[in-house]
Amino acid sequence: MFGFRYVKFQPSQYVLKYRNGKVVREGAGLSFYYYVPQTSIVAIPMESNEVPFIFEEVTADFQTVTIQGQITYRIADYKKIAEVLNYTLDMKGNGYSSEDPKKLPQRIINIVRVLTKKSIEEMALKEAIKSSQLLAKSIKSEIAENAEISFLGIDILGVLILSVLPNRETARALEAQTREEILRSADEAIYERRNAAIDQERRVKENEFNTEIAVENKKRLVKETQLEADRVVQQKKNLQKEEQMDFETALEEKRKEFINLTVENKKAEADGKAYELAAVMKVLEGMKPEVIQSLANIDMQPSKLIAIAFQELAEKAGQIGQLNISPDLLRELMKES
Numbered sequence: 001m002f003g004f005r006y007v008k009f010q011p012s013q014y015v016l017k018y019r020n021g022k023v024v025r026e027g028a029g030l031s032f033y034y035y036v037p038q039t040s041i042v043a044i045p046m047e048s049n050e051v052p053f054i055f056e057e058v059t060a061d062f063q064t065v066t067i068q069g070q071i072t073y074r075i076a077d078y079k080k081i082a083e084v085l086n087y088t089l090d091m092k093g094n095g096y097s098s099e100d101p102k103k104l105p106q107r108i109i110n111i112v113r114v115l116t117k118k119s120i121e122e123m124a125l126k127e128a129i130k131s132s133q134l135l136a137k138s139i140k141s142e143i144a145e146n147a148e149i150s151f152l153g154i155d156i157l158g159v160l161i162l163s164v165l166p167n168r169e170t171a172r173a174l175e176a177q178t179r180e181e182i183l184r185s186a187d188e189a190i191y192e193r194r195n196a197a198i199d200q201e202r203r204v205k206e207n208e209f210n211t212e213i214a215v216e217n218k219k220r221l222v223k224e225t226q227l228e229a230d231r232v233v234q235q236k237k238n239l240q241k242e243e244q245m246d247f248e249t250a251l252e253e254k255r256k257e258f259i260n261l262t263v264e265n266k267k268a269e270a271d272g273k274a275y276e277l278a279a280v281m282k283v284l285e286g287m288k289p290e291v292i293q294s295l296a297n298i299d300m301q302p303s304k305l306i307a308i309a310f311q312e313l314a315e316k317a318g319q320i321g322q323l324n325i326s327p328d329l330l331r332e333l334m335k336e337s
Helices: 078-084 100-120 125-129 132-143 147-152 168-284 289-296 302-315 327-336
Strands: 004-008 013-019 022-028 031-035 039-045 049-058 064-075 154-166
Touching: 013 078, 031 039, 039 078, 049 100, 064 100, 064 125, 078 147, 100 132, 100 147, 100 154, 125 154, 125 168, 132 154, 147 154, 154 168
Parallel strands: none
Antiparallel strands: 004 031, 013 022, 013 039, 049 064, 064 154
């Protein structure tokens, strides 16, 4: 009454009490009496606010995308924002006396939109669709340095980009393209699997073929080794045969040399005997036969002398009437024979 009123604020409200244009009291969650004609009360919310946003932008390849997200902020400098925006309470108890508190979220969204537009215009469609985290990080970094945000005394607590979506036709085209790529990848996977199976089968056949080749090579090596061993044995046999033939040839040559030497010796001996006989004949030449016969009988064995005597008797058998030979003489002759 009489223009005096009582007011009480919540702890989440920072209050500035003005009287005659000067701050006479300030703080959070105050309660006091005031005189209406001379007092103005500014109440600034201290809690954080989450402001959702959604808008469309155009990418670098001229494709429209819809960006949806939210930004969280709080008023950090109450006196600074009170100087910029009107947070004065309506003394009739109907809230604020101006629309400025309601315009603050939109001003922040407009700043976010400008920064988002700047980033999206540098990205192609496919890159923009995948850039939610990168876009949020970029916006938060740039908005913290924004002059208007600093001028308002606001702290940006967080920026979230919930989705970056193309329009329906573009999304269908991307889905079709992605579907084709998936089908193509599936076909390539089937093709690669078939190629892998074919390649594996080829490797198995190659291994079998290589095994057969290795077996044949082993057989060939064994056969060549056997042939080489047979060749070595045959060479040894041939060498032994050649050595035997050489030995026999040498032996035959030695034998021939021995025969030739024997023949030459016999010939020399015969020549000697012939010379001796010639010499004897030369000595006996002109001698009577009876003398020669007598000389031949010298030192002759008795049996031969008796044989010669019988021979002479046989020659003169016509002149002999009777010849008596004693048994003792015949017995002696038989013993000697």
